[in-house]
Amino acid sequence: MPANAPEIDLRSDTMTRPTPEMRRAMAEAEVGDDVFEEDPTVRALEERTAELLGKEAALYTPSAHMANQIAAYLAARSGEEIWAHELAHILGNEQGGTSVLSRLLPRTFSGPESAPEQGWLDKLIQGTDDVHRAQPALISLENTFTGRVMPLEGQRRVAAFAREHGLKVHLDGSRLWNAATALGVSLAEAAEGADTVTVCFSKGLGAPVGAALAADRDTVRRARRARKLLGGGMRQAGIIAAGALYALDHHLERLADDHARAQRLAEALSAAPGLSAEALTNMVIAKTEPGQAPKLVEAAGAQGVACIAIAPDTVRMVVHLDIAESDIGEAGARITKAAESLKA
Ligand SMILES: Cc1ncc(COP(=O)(O)O)c(C=O)c1O
Known part of the structure; x- marks a missing residue:
């Protein structure tokens, strides 16, 4: 992972890096x-x-x-x-x-x-x-x-x-x-x-x-x-x-895992103060209080979790190949902490 990359990058499913096996297949391609x-x-x-x-x-x-x-x-x-x-x-x-x-x-x-x-x-x-x-x-x-x-x-x-x-x-x-x-x-x-x-x-x-x-x-x-x-x-x-x-x-078969992980993340975030969250396939859409989304993104970023504000009251998180099962609990905990810091 590059030195400046966030620890848990939920900005988009375009953020994935090729796995070693994929790189090998690419290197050997006719x-x-x-x-x-x-x-x-x-x-x-x-x-x-x-x-x-x-x-x-x-x-x-x-x-x-x-x-x-x-x-x-x-x-x-x-x-x-x-x-x-x-x-x-x-x-x-x-x-x-x-x-x-x-x-x-x-x-x-x-x-x-x-x-x-x-x-x-x-x-x-x-x-x-x-x-x-x-x-x-x-x-x-x-x-x-x-x-x-x-x-x-x-x-x-x-x-x-x-x-x-x-x-x-x-x-x-x-x-x-x-x-x-x-x-x-x-x-x-x-x-x-x-x-x-x-x-x-x-x-x-x-x-x-x-x-x-x-x-x-x-x-x-x-x-x-x-x-x-x-x-x-x-x-x-x-x-x-x-x-x-x-x-x-x-990687086709495993997409159901991303959807299940998005669901778990949405459930965890719905318990965070001031947030409600919904899983849509591999995405989690979290509603904040009015105008709070950019602040939540910034606070989550400080916790090493990258996500995107898609509206003043909406944060998007995308689960993908580079998000492990353990990242879900970790992301849920860190974003909850970020949400709590906005309340303090
Ligand atoms: C629904 C949809 N269509 C098309 C695209 C274009 O993809 P790309 O920018 O990789 O060409 C995107 C990118 O996120 C997308 O979400």
Whole structure:
């Protein structure tokens, strides 16, 4: 661990470092030039990912961000509409890429689910033949959504609506592994109805780099060109793809442990003064008294526990591969101490 790293880092599941076994797999990876589609390890990862997600093909990308943006770029033409939740990562946390790169018009909704309500869909689809109106092209969903697992009914309903009206559905499944684990369904089932699916290897799975976009063969062929347009063609990428392959083999099953640990941490924190906490898959969302979240984060940091204030009264903690069972009790005790110090 680097000298300046917090002892218990709960900021994100992107903080994991490759395990010694993963590093060995990476060091020994067979490689080639992936821009020429000659890297056997990347090929193996893409085929494995597609198979897991029940899609025809997949493309390895440097990031989930890029996979999402490629999906939007391919699904809609300049000036067309993307429909997504106002908190969707693809809209708010990717540098406005859907507007900057694809020049799409975002139409947003709010609510507890990543999928829009039927009434919203029915209203928005009206008048699309009006000459003034931008044309809808893509509905983007997310699972897990802000850590929360989304029931599949919404996705099925949106997919049926999209098919009926000739729209595409993208699923930002950066944490689809967590969603499928929590729902107790296969990844293919969790991806059903989506034309394109992003998955990310460098979050809960603990690989150092990379994501994938899965879809039908023709879309993935076009996605390969779009990735090149964005400068995302990689050469001997098998080195990093091997980490992702290793993660699929060894770190998928253990995600249920992260969820159980998040649950235990939430229970411990709910007993702390001024806090209430809820576990959402691998995340713990703790509510503080108004305006106290940044102070709690600072006080926890002084105790060697790193977490993030996502609102003035909300702290987020994420459990991941580098958080051991013993860290949970320790984090609970230290954050409780931090909460007590704010009361003193
Ligand atoms: C839901 C979701 N989608 C996409 C991304 C983008 O991932 P990355 O920044 O690794 O490309 C993130 C990152 O945290 C995310 O949470």
